[in-house]
Amino acid sequence: xxxxxxxxxxxxxxxxxxYRHNRFVIGTMAxxxxxxxxxxxxxxxxANVTGKHVxxxxxxxxxxxxxIPVMVPSVVSAYSVVGEREQxxxxxVLITPIRREEFLTGKALAAxxxxxxxxxxVFGVFLAAAALFANPAIVSAIYAGTxxxxxxxxxxxxxxxxxxxxxxxxxxxxxxxxxxxxxxxxSMPPLAILALTSLNVITLSTALAIGLAAALLAIDLLAxxxxxxxxxxxxxxxxxxA
Amino acid sequence: xxxGRSTAGAPKGRARSAAGSLAPxxxxxxxxxxxxxxxxxxxxxFEDVSFEVGYGEVFGFLGPNGAGKTTTVRTLGTLLxxxxxxxxxxxxxxxxxxxxxxxxxxxxxxxxxxxxLRLTVMENLQCFAGLYELxxxxxxxxxxxxxxNLLDRARDSCASLSKGLRQRVALARALLxxxxxxxxxxxxxxxxxxxxxxxxxxxxxxRERGVTIFLTTHRLEEAERLCDRVAILSTTLRLIGxxxxxxxxxxxRSLDVRVRASLEDPEAVFGALPEVEGWQQTPAxxxxxxxxxxxxxxxVARALVAADADILSxxxxxxxxxxxxxxxxxxxxxxxxx
Numbered sequence: 001x002x003x004x005x006x007x008x009x010x011x012x013x014x015x016x017x018x019y020r021h022n023r024f025v026i027g028t029m030a031x032x033x034x035x036x037x038x039x040x041x042x043x044x045x046x047a048n049v050t051g052k053h054v055x056x057x058x059x060x061x062x063x064x065x066x067x068i069p070v071m072v073p074s075v076v077s078a079y080s081v082v083g084e085r086e087q088x089x090x091x092x093v094l095i096t097p098i099r100r101e102e103f104l105t106g107k108a109l110a111a112x113x114x115x116x117x118x119x120x121x122v123f124g125v126f127l128a129a130a131a132l133f134a135n136p137a138i139v140s141a142i143y144a145g146t147x148x149x150x151x152x153x154x155x156x157x158x159x160x161x162x163x164x165x166x167x168x169x170x171x172x173x174x175x176x177x178x179x180x181x182x183x184x185x186x187s188m189p190p191l192a193i194l195a196l197t198s199l200n201v202i203t204l205s206t207a208l209a210i211g212l213a214a215a216l217l218a219i220d221l222l223a224x225x226x227x228x229x230x231x232x233x234x235x236x237x238x239x240x241x242a
Numbered sequence: 243x244x245x246g247r248s249t250a251g252a253p254k255g256r257a258r259s260a261a262g263s264l265a266p267x268x269x270x271x272x273x274x275x276x277x278x279x280x281x282x283x284x285x286x287x288f289e290d291v292s293f294e295v296g297y298g299e300v301f302g303f304l305g306p307n308g309a310g311k312t313t314t315v316r317t318l319g320t321l322l323x324x325x326x327x328x329x330x331x332x333x334x335x336x337x338x339x340x341x342x343x344x345x346x347x348x349x350x351x352x353x354x355x356x357x358x359l360r361l362t363v364m365e366n367l368q369c370f371a372g373l374y375e376l377x378x379x380x381x382x383x384x385x386x387x388x389x390x391n392l393l394d395r396a397r398d399s400c401a402s403l404s405k406g407l408r409q410r411v412a413l414a415r416a417l418l419x420x421x422x423x424x425x426x427x428x429x430x431x432x433x434x435x436x437x438x439x440x441x442x443x444x445x446x447x448x449r450e451r452g453v454t455i456f457l458t459t460h461r462l463e464e465a466e467r468l469c470d471r472v473a474i475l476s477t478t479l480r481l482i483g484x485x486x487x488x489x490x491x492x493x494x495r496s497l498d499v500r501v502r503a504s505l506e507d508p509e510a511v512f513g514a515l516p517e518v519e520g521w522q523q524t525p526a527x528x529x530x531x532x533x534x535x536x537x538x539x540x541x542v543a544r545a546l547v548a549a550d551a552d553i554l555s556x557x558x559x560x561x562x563x564x565x566x567x568x569x570x571x572x573x574x575x576x577x578x579x580x
Binding site for chain 1: 369
């Protein structure tokens with residue numbers, strides 16, 4: 001089955017335009033990154049850390065940054081289906097030739113692109129601040145091991161996971177607020193593994209990091225198929241299963 | 243009364259799009275519906291519905307709230323899967339795998355406009371032009387907005403528009419893809435009289451252009467004014483035909499006679515006329531059952547003059563579509579009581 005790029009783009013562009021005018025979305029996208037860059041900065045610069053504790057502190061700081069690709073998209077993707085349903089805008093879209101996979105991909109891209117931009121930008125700010133103001137031991141610890149690789153690899157994959165979980169919850173919910181709370185909670189489990197590695201409970205080699213990333217990628221792709229299968233036009237329009 | 247099936251009186255020919263171009267004709271009928279049913283668990287939404295709609299026809303689908311009108315539209319628009327029966331929509335068999343093809347050939351304007359209120363009119367229409375994969379997007383949007391007299395509001399946010407204007411934007415959105423069949427689901431629901439008149443005028447304009455329109459409504463004067471044929475649905479299809487045909491089918495033709503003073507012996511006046519099949523006194527005068535009012539009226543006038551009556555008026559009784567509708571719905575209520 002081939003996806004129509006134009007239909008996917010139509011949904012994505014519409015979503016991005018809608019975000020631009022939506023104070024709640026703008027607020028979420030602005031507040032979460034600010035919150036999760038301030039905490040690691042304090043962690044790095046305010047604490048008097050030396051010796052073997054440096055690596056654990058750096059790991060914890062970077063773990064905060066990985067919350068951004070989970071939190072930012074889960075809130076907007078949880079709104080994606082149930083929000084349209086509440087506004088009465090879902091039915092006019094569903095009566096166009098769009099296929100459910102196109103609709104969902106368009107929605108996912110609209111959450112994915114700004115998340116990636118924000119998360120990488122925040123990481124860039126973090127690296128720049130560390131290079132300028134942190135002591136050399138901390139800077140060395142940031143670039144040692146797999147910290148940077150984990151950030152680069154897992155930011156899009158965690159975002160993908162959070163988005164599909166958010167859309168799945170949204171497609172099954174009847175209330176936006178419940179959907180948002182559930183999707184944030186359901187997006188968290190992959191962070192637990194990364195928390196163990198960031199805090200050096202599990203030593204993450206490059207090979208293991210790539211292996212975990214590949215597994216998360218496979219889960220993301222599977223999640224896309226599962227969410228598409230869950231997307232039932234009849235239930236969304238009438239509230240009853242086909 | 244069994245479900246009817248007819249295209250008698252339907253205008254022939256191909257649909258002309260909102261833009262003025264000929265829309266493609268997919269087969270002989272824009273819609274062919276055969277014994278279509280939809281149930282939700284044990285609740286019947288509509289059952290055993292059959293009808294055909296010709297290209298260029300404005301077809302009214304009437305019924306009380308909960309009669310199954312919107313469910314029928316959603317089923318024909320492939321949003322819902324029928325429980326049984328078959329249909330062809332714009333030349334394409336109604337099957338799940340044909341959903342995208344059917345939806346590309348039709349448009350549905352739901353009861354609620356469903357616009358993205360934070361976006362402008364233009365942005366809303368651009369989104370839908372993309373969903374239909376249309377070429378010459380700007381030209382098409384301008385034509386659609388021109389058709390609904392909203393070209394000057396293209397840059398306005400939809401949130402700033404009145405309910406009537408939002409309905410017009412929804413209509414422009416439905417016209418974007420030059421649909422072979424345009425489904426309008428209660429297009430004037432909740433509108434004030436001015437906005438209702440505007441929507442009626444727009445539908446009238448589309449009708450003149452030959453757009454095939456499937457109009458669901460419970461506003462009977464709307465259906466009578468706009469539709470070539472109407473069907474009355476109350477879970478099953480109760481009646482189908484031109485409004486005047488339905489009146490004739492349900493009501494005997496009659497003459498209303500008004501005279502200045504009551505006749506001394508009405509039976510002597512009306513009973514002697516072969517053109518009059520029966521008569522009864524009414525508060526306003528006399529109601530005469532006749533088979534042909536054009537033949538009976540002069541004979542009645544002559545008889546009244548001969549009887550020295552002062553005639554105020556002799557006119558054919560006019561039963562509205564509302565009378566037809568209420569007669570059928572009353573039958574349903576009676577049947578439910580039994």
